[in-house]
Amino acid sequence: xxxxxxxxxxxxxxFVRFFVEEALTDRGYEVIExxxxxxxxxxxxxxxxxxxxxxxxxxxxxxxQFAATYRVSHxxxxxxxxxxxxxxxxxxxxxxxxxxxxxxxPFAVDDLFDCVAHHVGSAQ
Amino acid sequence: MAPSPTQNATALPGEDLGILSSPAQRRLALxxxxxxxxASLFMVPWSENVLPPMMGLLPVSTTFxxxxxxxxxxxxxxxxxxxxxxxxxxxxxxxxxxxxAAVAFLLTFPNVFSTQGLFGAGSQTATWLYQAxxxxxxxxxxxxxxxxxxxxxxxxxxxxxxxxxxVVLVPLLIVLVLLFLALCFQGNLPTxxxxxxxxxxxxxxILPAGLLAYALVxxxxxxxxxxxxLLHLGVAMxxxxxxxxxxxGDVGRARYTLGWYAARADALIASLVxxxxxxxxxxxxxxxxxxxEQQFKRLEAAEREARxxxxxxxxxxxxxxxxxxxxxxxPLTNLRGFAYTLRTAMDRDGAVQSDRARLALxxxxxxxxxxxxxxxxxFDLTVIEERGxxxxxxxxxxxxLVNEVVSAVQLRTAIHTLRVVTSGAIPAVVDALRLxxxxxxxxxxxxxxxxxxxxxxxxxxxPALDTVCISVRDRxxxxxxxxxxxLFERLAPAHASEYRSGLGLGxxxxxxxxxxxxxxxxxxxxxEGGSLFIVTLPRVASS
Numbered sequence: 001x002x003x004x005x006x007x008x009x010x011x012x013x014x015f016v017r018f019f020v021e022e023a024l025t026d027r028g029y030e031v032i033e034x035x036x037x038x039x040x041x042x043x044x045x046x047x048x049x050x051x052x053x054x055x056x057x058x059x060x061x062x063x064x065q066f067a068a069t070y071r072v073s074h075x076x077x078x079x080x081x082x083x084x085x086x087x088x089x090x091x092x093x094x095x096x097x098x099x100x101x102x103x104x105x106p107f108a109v110d111d112l113f114d115c116v117a118h119h120v121g122s123a124q
Numbered sequence: 125m126a127p128s129p130t131q132n133a134t135a136l137p138g139e140d141l142g143i144l145s146s147p148a149q150r151r152l153a154l155x156x157x158x159x160x161x162x163a164s165l166f167m168v169p170w171s172e173n174v175l176p177p178m179m180g181l182l183p184v185s186t187t188f189x190x191x192x193x194x195x196x197x198x199x200x201x202x203x204x205x206x207x208x209x210x211x212x213x214x215x216x217x218x219x220x221x222x223x224x225a226a227v228a229f230l231l232t233f234p235n236v237f238s239t240q241g242l243f244g245a246g247s248q249t250a251t252w253l254y255q256a257x258x259x260x261x262x263x264x265x266x267x268x269x270x271x272x273x274x275x276x277x278x279x280x281x282x283x284x285x286x287x288x289x290x291v292v293l294v295p296l297l298i299v300l301v302l303l304f305l306a307l308c309f310q311g312n313l314p315t316x317x318x319x320x321x322x323x324x325x326x327x328x329x330i331l332p333a334g335l336l337a338y339a340l341v342x343x344x345x346x347x348x349x350x351x352x353x354l355l356h357l358g359v360a361m362x363x364x365x366x367x368x369x370x371x372x373g374d375v376g377r378a379r380y381t382l383g384w385y386a387a388r389a390d391a392l393i394a395s396l397v398x399x400x401x402x403x404x405x406x407x408x409x410x411x412x413x414x415x416x417e418q419q420f421k422r423l424e425a426a427e428r429e430a431r432x433x434x435x436x437x438x439x440x441x442x443x444x445x446x447x448x449x450x451x452x453x454x455p456l457t458n459l460r461g462f463a464y465t466l467r468t469a470m471d472r473d474g475a476v477q478s479d480r481a482r483l484a485l486x487x488x489x490x491x492x493x494x495x496x497x498x499x500x501x502x503f504d505l506t507v508i509e510e511r512g513x514x515x516x517x518x519x520x521x522x523x524x525l526v527n528e529v530v531s532a533v534q535l536r537t538a539i540h541t542l543r544v545v546t547s548g549a550i551p552a553v554v555d556a557l558r559l560x561x562x563x564x565x566x567x568x569x570x571x572x573x574x575x576x577x578x579x580x581x582x583x584x585x586x587p588a589l590d591t592v593c594i595s596v597r598d599r600x601x602x603x604x605x606x607x608x609x610x611l612f613e614r615l616a617p618a619h620a621s622e623y624r625s626g627l628g629l630g631x632x633x634x635x636x637x638x639x640x641x642x643x644x645x646x647x648x649x650x651x652e653g654g655s656l657f658i659v660t661l662p663r664v665a666s667s
Contacts, residue, residue, distance in 0.1 A: 012575065013454060015487045019461035026468065036575070057450075059575045059601065086453035088446055106457035109464040 037066030067097035171383030185392035193223035211272040218264025221295035225257035246310030321378035365394025455491035539577030574600030
């Protein structure tokens with residue numbers, strides 16, 4: 001695939017999106033931000049990410065609704081989803097929406113890199 | 125009236141079976157006793173008159189007495205008596221003995237079932253059995269009093285010879301032995317009945333001894349038990365009746381005299397009284413039983429409810445802790461994230477661009493403030509719930525306080541426009557820091573629940589001279605209908621299931637602060653969307 005790998009960050013917390021974007025961009029990834037599930041879905045009409053980092057509890061459209069709608073209304077292939085949540089039952093959430101992995105907040109940024117690299121490979 | 129161990133330990137002997145006699149019942153019994161005494165004494169002058177034989181009276185009165193004794197024994201030996209089984213078993217055995225002896229007496233009495241009495245009874249058989257019957261009962265009751273008084277605790281275990289079926293077999297055996305003796309040795313027994321009356325021995329020793337024995341036992345029962353229970357009232361009544369039965373028989377001087385008949389009638393009436401008392405006892409026993417069953421059910425229901433409440437409280441606490449942990453992790457995520465970006469930039473370039481550094485530091489500042497706010501909320505909750513909040517009241521201008529808070533909060537958001545509408549200074553006596561906390565909370569909510577941004581209008585006014593009113597109006601997503609009723613209660617995050625919405629403590633703490641000022645806080649949700657929170661405070665806090 002040509003060009004850098006694309007990672008979509010879906011989180012309602014501005015700061016989280018900001019530093020994740022900065023950190024991943026630094027590593028050569030292309031980052032698409034969305035502040036809730038609905039925004040993410042509308043963006044997915046025009047871009048195809050290689051990985052989605054998904055917060056679960058968000059206003060307007062939460063992670064569960066997003067995952068369900070994404071799988072039904074968008075033609076494949078679907079990007080793998082990593083659940084990123086502060087909730088204690090991150091693994092349960094991940095299982096509920098059949099996500100490929102989960103990352104518990106607060107996470108070390110190196111763990112974020114490992115996780116992204118594991119699912120999409122290095123940036124280029 | 126559930127008996128507790130302490131009650132048992134101090135229980136008077138009169139509380140056997142737990143069925144106490146009422147003062148009215150004791151008065152009634154005393155009245156009946158006095159009537160009995162009066163009737164007996166009234167009959168004395170004519171007691172030696174010989175009446176034509178009425179062969180029915182003796183069998184009827186004896187049979188009735190026998191049945192009354194059996195019934196009494198039945199209650200004394202029933203499971204109801206489990207509480208003080210030992211002494212009561214002795215008393216029950218005495219009553220069984222009495223009813224068995226009555227049968228033996230009646231069977232051997234001349235001219236009842238046969239001219240001489242059954243089983244080849246002689247002229248002295250029935251009268252000796254009668255004495256054995258009466259003295260035996262007196263002895264049994266005396267023994268009961270002794271056991272009950274001497275060992276009310278250790279006596280709770282039945283005497284060994286009265287356990288199980290022995291309580292029936294022992295009295296039966298005694299009566300059979302006595303019957304055997306009275307039949308076999310009738311020729312050798314001293315003469316108590318002579319043609320035309322009682323023998324000298326009978327008149328001089330046996331009858332007075334019986335009178336004395338019953339008088340003493342009656343006095344002992346009354347003294348020891350004070351007839352506080354229906355049981356002892358019944359025992360005393362039957363003793364009294366026997367006493368006068370013996371007395372009338374004594375003054376009658378022979379069988380079939382007026383005195384003798386009166387003695388039989390007396391026994392019959394006494395049995396009727398005892399049976400009546402037994403009925404009252406049974407009624408009370410069942411009433412107690414039903415009441416304790418209902419009490420048990422009530423306690424069970426109360427216990428179940430308390431358990432459910434405790435379980436709910438535990439679940440609430442657990443979910444609160446889960447939410448609290450979730451909420452604290454969010455600022456921590458950002459603190460770690462921005463610390464990382466600063467560090468990597470430093471490592472890579474040896475320096476950080478000032479605008480990036482400023483941004484990261486602002487984020488760190490903001491997020492640590494958020495964490496601090498969460499921790500403070502949790503602390504406030506503890507203070508409010510456990511120690512009670514203390515206000516530090518002072519004169520302040522509510523308008524400028526609102527202006528300051530709003531400008532501070534405006535710095536946190538770029539997509540919301542905060543605006544204050546006020547009509548000049550409004551001085552009031554408030555706890556400025558706490559009021560600020562309430563306002564920050566309302567504004568935080570307004571911002572958080574207006575994710576698309578928009579205007580937030582804070583209005584300060586004084587609708588009446590003695591009140592100040594602060595309202596916060598946003599155009600956000602409002603609060604779902606089913607959550608509105610519990611908005612200001614603890615642990616009721618309005619959007620918990622939808623997305624991150626804080627600890628659900630903000631409005632609860634705000635309400636408590638406002639209420640401590642003597643004010644009110646309310647929310648309404650205008651049709652055109654968003655929320656409107658209104659705080660009304662007295663200008664001089666009433667707490």
